[in-house]
Amino acid sequence: MDTAIFQLALFAYLIATAGFLFFIIKKNKKVGSWSHRILVVGFALNSIYLVLAYYRLGAVPALDFKASLSFFSWTIIAAYLIFQLKFRIMVLGSFVVPFCAFLMIISSTMPISPITVNPIFKTLWLPLHVATAFLGDAIFAIACMAGVMYLIQERQIKTKRLGAFYTRLPSLNSLDSINYYAITYGFLLLTIGMITGSIVAQGAHGSYWRWDPKEVWSLITWLCYAILLHQRMAMGWRGRRSALMSIGCFFVLIFTFVGVNFLMEGYHSFESLGGK
Secondary structure, eight states: OHHHHHHHHHHHHHHHHHHHHHHHHHOOHHHHHHHHHHHHHHHHHHHHHHHHHHHHHSSOSOSSHHHHHHHHHHHHHHHHHHHHHHHOOGGGHHHHHHHHHHHHHHHHHSOOOOOOOOGGGOSTHHHHHHHHHHHHHHHHHHHHHHHHHHHHHHHHHHHTOOOHHHHHSOOHHHHHHHHHHHHHHHHHHHHHHHHHHHHHHHHHHSOSOOOOHHHHHHHHHHHHHHHHHHHHHTSOOOTHHHHHHHHHHHHHHHIIIIIHHHHSOSTTSHHHHTOO
């Protein structure tokens, strides 16, 4: 049953992706509205899948790479829906939803491996840690996408080649506002995620900090976004510099999320969490 729900969620995301791409190409608002509705359906199905997985595991369903990709996709869609309610910029979905569908496709191609959850991770702190950390990462994904859109729009304006995207993308001020809000709230959630993670580590290993590779790279990611937020708030950074650094910071985040787990050994690896 879990697999069927997952496949339905993926199917809805793929349809929504096609619709959002058609929306940005043809600027058809009706197609955009229907794509948004289908995306909500896919999000609901993904939510049901994650709830069932949590019930089956007795722990947060993000302990292996396959589950983490699905969970990450879910949090990004959640972040997008929240930002859509605030800013009413549906074209953002044309950048966000394809990325989420890509994550779900990768997840769907990976084999299902039996997971034996380490009892030390069956704590209430772990869901809070994972939820805040992943949601913070998801909001940073929104900041990255807003940064990409900003650079595209800015280039069109500077070169005075106002192509098709010019009328489809929001104003530079709107994109910069999305970037600012995303960085601010993403940083807050990432900070909470790191604090709750240290509490989980204390309960599981008797130490708040062990210089594990994932901990080190999480700190590096946190510092990158701290610098960006400082430059925005204290130094008045706006526009292009903030957009570029948002994209760069997100690449660091992706390495922390993917690369560290596979290239470096540590107790945060999927194997040690029960992912394999």
